Amino acid sequence: IVEGQLIPDKEKKELDVSMDLNLEVPSLKTVMSLIPESILKQGKDLTTKGSVSFHANIDGTYGNGKLPTAIASLSIKDGGIQYKDMPNKIDLIETEMLTFLDLSKKTSSFVEVNNFKLRGTSTNIVLRGKADNILDNAKIIAKANGTLDFATLAKTLPLKPGIDIMGIAEVDLDGMFYSNDIMNNDYGKIDAVGKLSLTDVKFSYKTDSLVFETTQSKAVFGQKQKSNALSTEESKVFGGVIDLSGLKLIAKNQLEATVDNVYLGFGSTPWKDSTQIANMKSTLRIKNAKVNLGDTIKGMIGNASAIINLNPSIEDKSIPAVHTEFYIDSTGVSTKGSFIGIKEGEYNFDLIRTGDKRWPATGYIAFNNLYAYSPLFPLLLKMPKTKVSVRPGLIELTDAKMEMGRSDIEVTGKLYDLEKTLLERKTLRAELTVNSDTIDVNELIKTLNEGVTLDEETMTELITNSDETVKTQDSTSMKTFVVPKGIDFTFESKLSKVLFGDMEIDDVHGLITVKDQNIHLANLQMKTMAANMATSLRYQAKDTTEASMDFDFELTDIDIANLVSLMPALDTLFPMATSFEGKVNFKMQGKSDLDANMGVVIPSLQTIARIEGFNLVVLDGETFSELSKMLMFKNKEKNIIDSLSFEMMVHGNEMEVFPSLVTVDRYKV
Numbered sequence: 098i099v100e101g102q103l104i105p106d107k108e109k110k111e112l113d114v115s116m117d118l119n120l121e122v123p124s125l126k127t128v129m130s131l132i133p134e135s136i137l138k139q140g141k142d143l144t145t146k147g148s149v150s151f152h153a154n155i156d157g158t159y160g161n162g163k164l165p166t167a168i169a170s171l172s173i174k175d176g177g178i179q180y181k182d183m184p185n186k187i188d189l190i191e192t193e194m195l196t197f198l199d200l201s202k203k204t205s206s207f208v209e210v211n212n213f214k215l216r217g218t219s220t221n222i223v224l225r226g227k228a229d230n231i232l233d234n235a236k237i238i239a240k241a242n243g244t245l246d247f248a249t250l251a252k253t254l255p256l257k258p259g260i261d262i263m264g265i266a267e268v269d270l271d272g273m274f275y276s277n278d279i280m281n282n283d284y285g286k287i288d289a290v291g292k293l294s295l296t297d298v299k300f301s302y303k304t305d306s307l308v309f310e311t312t313q314s315k316a317v318f319g320q321k322q323k324s325n326a327l328s329t330e331e332s333k334v335f336g337g338v339i340d341l342s343g344l345k346l347i348a349k350n351q352l353e354a355t356v357d358n359v360y361l362g363f364g365s366t367p368w369k370d371s372t373q374i375a376n377m378k379s380t381l382r383i384k385n386a387k388v389n390l391g392d393t394i395k396g397m398i399g400n401a402s403a404i405i406n407l408n409p410s411i412e413d414k415s416i417p418a419v420h421t422e423f424y425i426d427s428t429g430v431s432t433k434g435s436f437i438g439i440k441e442g443e444y445n446f447d448l449i450r451t452g453d454k455r456w457p458a459t460g461y462i463a464f465n466n467l468y469a470y471s472p473l474f475p476l477l478l479k480m481p482k483t484k485v486s487v488r489p490g491l492i493e494l495t496d497a498k499m500e501m502g503r504s505d506i507e508v509t510g511k512l513y514d515l516e517k518t519l520l521e522r523k524t525l526r527a528e529l530t531v532n533s534d535t536i537d538v539n540e541l542i543k544t545l546n547e548g549v550t551l552d553e554e555t556m557t558e559l560i561t562n563s564d565e566t567v568k569t570q571d572s573t574s575m576k577t578f579v580v581p582k583g584i585d586f587t588f589e590s591k592l593s594k595v596l597f598g599d600m601e602i603d604d605v606h607g608l609i610t611v612k613d614q615n616i617h618l619a620n621l622q623m624k625t626m627a628a629n630m631a632t633s634l635r636y637q638a639k640d641t642t643e644a645s646m647d648f649d650f651e652l653t654d655i656d657i658a659n660l661v662s663l664m665p666a667l668d669t670l671f672p673m674a675t676s677f678e679g680k681v682n683f684k685m686q687g688k689s690d691l692d693a694n695m696g697v698v699i700p701s702l703q704t705i706a707r708i709e710g711f712n713l714v715v716l717d718g719e720t721f722s723e724l725s726k727m728l729m730f731k732n733k734e735k736n737i738i739d740s741l742s743f744e745m746m747v748h749g750n751e752m753e754v755f756p757s758l759v760t761v762d763r764y765k766v
Contacts, residue, residue, distance in 0.1 A: 101155075111160035118153040118169075125149055125176050125190070135304070138255040147176030147190070164200040178253075185253040189216040198232075205230045217253055219246035222268075235276040241268045247298065257304070264298030264311075270318070281417070286365070286375045288335055289318040305349060312343030336364030350391055357385035365407075374409035374417045381405060399427035410449050419448045419456070434472045441465035446487070457489035476501045476544035490514050494529070502544070503537040503596075518583065526585040533592045536605075540596075542578045577644040577693055579614065580637070586611040590621075598695075600625055600663065614638075626663060628655030628680075644691040645701075651684045657710065677738070681710035687747070700749040709742040737761075 101116030125145035129137070150172045157165030176190040193211040197204075208231060213224040226239030247262040256262070272289030279287075294315040301308050318337035344356040363379035386398040403423040410418040422445050429438035446460035467480040479500040486493040492512040499506050510529030517523040592605040607621035618634040631651045638644035652660065657677050664685075687704025689697045714737055743757030759766045 106160075109161065111158050111163065113158055114155055114165045116155045118155075119151065125173065125178060128173070129178070134257070136257055136260065138257060142181035144179045144181075145177060148172075148174050149176070162201075166201075166204070167196075167198045169196045170194065180253070180255055183253055183255060185218040185249050187215065187217040187253060189214055200232070202232055206232050215243075215245075218249045219265075220244060220249060236273070237276065238273045240271045242270075243268060247300075259301075259303035261299065261301040265296045266298065267294045267296075268292075272318070288320075289337070290320055292317045306347060307349070308345060308347035310343065310345040311341060314341040314344070316340075334364050334366055336362075338362045352391075353389040355385075355387050356383065359383055359386075373414040374407065376409075377407040379405045379407075394430065394432040396430040397428060398425060401425040401428070417450050419446075421446050421448070429468075436468070436470045438468040439464045439466070442467075459488050461486050476541065490516075502540045503535060504541060505534055506536070507532040522583065524583050524585050528587050530589045531591070533590075533594075535594045535596070536592050537596045539598065542576055577638050577641055577691055577695055579640060580611060580616055582614060584611050585613075595623070602630075625652075626655060626659035628659065629653045630655075638691075642693050644695075645688065646691060647688045649686045653682050654680050655683060657681050657713070677710070677713045677715060677741075679710055679713035681708050681713070681741075683708050702747055702749060705744070705746045707742075707744045709740070710738075711740050713738045713741055 098119045099116060100119075101114075103116075104113040105111075106113065125147060126143055128149060129143065129145075130139060132139075151170070153167065153169035155165050155167045157163070159165055171192065171194040173190060173192050177186065177188055178190065179186040192213040194213075195209045195211070196207070198206045200206075207227060207229045209227040211225055213222075215222040220243075222241070222243035222245055224239070224241050226237070228238075229236045245266045245268075247264050247266070251262050268291075270289060270291035270293055272287065272291075274287040274289075292315065294313075295311050296313055297311075298314075299308075299310045316337065316339045318335070320335050339359075339361040341359040342357070344354070344359065346352065346354045360382040361379060363377060365375050365377035381401075381403040383398050383401040385400070386396075388394075388396045401424065403421060406420045408418050408420070410416040422443070424443045425439065425441075427438070427440050428442065429436065431437075442462070442464035444460060444462045446458045448456040448458050450456055461484055463482075463484040464480070465482050467478075467483065469478040469480075470476075481498050481500075483497045484495065485497065486495070490513060492515055494508050494510055494512070497508045499508065508529050508531055510527060513526040514523060515525065518525040588609040588611075590606060590609050593603065595602040595605050603624045605621060605623040608619040609621070610617040610619065614637060616634075616636040618632055621632050621634075623630050623632070629652070633649040635647045636644060637646070650664075652663075655663075657679060660681065660683055683706070685704055685706040687702065687706075689703070690701035692698055738759060738761050740758070740760040742759075744755040746753045746755070
């Protein structure tokens with residue numbers, strides 16, 4: 098029933114409000130009808146007892162930034178509930194509730210519950226509490242005591258089909274906290290004494306696929322008035338233990354989590370200065386946890402232990418600082434085709450919250466084995482024992498070893514702004530020194546083009562068995578590849594052996610830059626086919642069907658047959674090269690397109706080249722013999738050209754040979 102008046106003031110554009118609301122049928126039936134039908138069957142025969150009164154008042158002015166105040170009260174005395182055909186009943190339900198709301202915040206708004214009592218078969222609960230200043234920094238005081246048997250409750254209330262509840266909850270708890278302390282992560286200021294336990298509890302709601310289970314969970318809280326456990330001076334210490342076993346949580350198709358055990362022990366020292374962050378020390382242990390977030394993210398933890406200490410920062414006592422140490426025997430996370438797994442990992446971090454509520458970290462991460470896989474670089478990465486130092490915006494590696502298929506590298510250097518790369522898709526920048534025994538370029542390129550598929554079973558095996566490997570198909574066929582986006586890497590390289598096509602290249606050292614989807618080799622030195630080689634090269638590919646490169650090659654003292662093997666295009670450009678045997682010096686500079694098999698597209702080739710050699714043997718002996726007789730060579734026995742030097746320019750299918758010099762016997766041509 099609504100009674101009252103609304104008086105408009107057209108000149109001020111305001112509305113004076115004075116209204117009273119009273120419950121039309123003051124009985125528990127009316128209250129029970131307010132429970133949604135998705136939880137409780139409505140329309141069943143219900144017998145109630147006791148008196149119910151509800152009154153609300155809205156009073157004040159609305160308009161021009163003004164808002165009326167509202168006050169509401171609910172009183173239930175000597176109430177009782179009995180549903181027909183239900184074996185149990187609620188013998189007593191009582192409460193006194195009062196709410197005051199002032200949206201203008203001129204006075205403090207609050208909610209007060211005075212002695213809510215619920216008593217039935219195997220159930221006896223008493224609650225009371227108050228929340229002051231609920232529109233700002235709410236101060237919440239609450240006290241709960243009693244036992245609640247969910248199985249008997251299910252035999253008391255006609256729950257909707259599909260809702261199953263069971264288990265026992267026991268509570269004896271008295272606590273106080275401020276809402277801002279929760280928002281500001283200042284958990285050390287929560288003040289509570291008492292205990293809470295759940296035994297064989299299960300909530301299941303099939304309609305919305307909601308499940309919560311625990312075999313045994315308990316929380317115990319206490320205080321000591323004088324203690325120096327957390328500070329040099331004796332002070333009041335609040336602490337407790339939360340121990341959860343046999344946890345299972347399912348929320349529709351978005352979340353599924355199971356944990357064998359979670360243990361948290363903590364202690365805190367609240368300061369008299371309410372603006373200062375409280376000291377808090379805690380210990381955390383986790384055993385066998387698995388989490389699935391829909392079909393996107395899957396994670397697991399074997400056994401883990403941690404200490405987490407919260408203190409005020411040195412510069413500003415109102416800003417929280419965290420020191421945390423963590424050890425884990427095995428963990429793994431997979432998402433959208435990517436995967437990372439760690440065996441015997443640990444970290445040690447110090448974090449201070451910034452103004453934008455981020456937590457930049459300083460410390461280190463160490464592990465015995467790490468496995469990672471990503472579609473961005475789809476080859477299984479394995480890292481044996483490694484320690485990584487972390488600072489805000491910087492990750493430092495020292496002799497970090499990595500294995501990727503048949504390739505191995507040892508990395509020392511720095512990675513910049515990894516957080517921005519992951520969260521804001523910024524370019525990942527790195528300056529690294531790379532040493533390696535073997536780099537299989539063929540396998541790396543094949544992986545970039547085709548990838549390796551890791552199923553969930555393989556991922557699990559990798560975590561539990563450090564000797565597990567993933568095999569890739571052996572192939573020495575070269576294919577063009579696209580350099581991934583978002584990378585700006587500089588490598589100072591020293592590689593003992595590189596497999597490239599059918600070649601084995603030794604002692605590679607020099608500068609390699611990967612940036613803007615380009616690979617740039619700057620004066621890279623190496624040995625190949627018993628020859629020294631210096632090269633500068635820039636490679637770029639828009640897709641896997643075509644690529645381009647700018648190049649500058651210089652080889653010294655290389656067998657001419659090996660030169661043709663190294664650069665097959667020479668056989669087309671200089672057919673005469675196959676008619677000689679011996680060592681030459683070769684230099685070539687230019688640019689060309691590449692086909693899908695990394696072959697030079699001759700029509701696109703633009704280059705200038707120079708070959709010089711000494712004491713070359715002519716393989717066509719009969720022709721050489723006729724020339725030696727005709728020209729009356731002094732040495733008619735050996736098919737030798739004393740020296741050969743010529744330069745040429747190539748434009749596609751055309752070659753221009755510049756004036757060159759050939760010395761044979763006593764002749765110079």
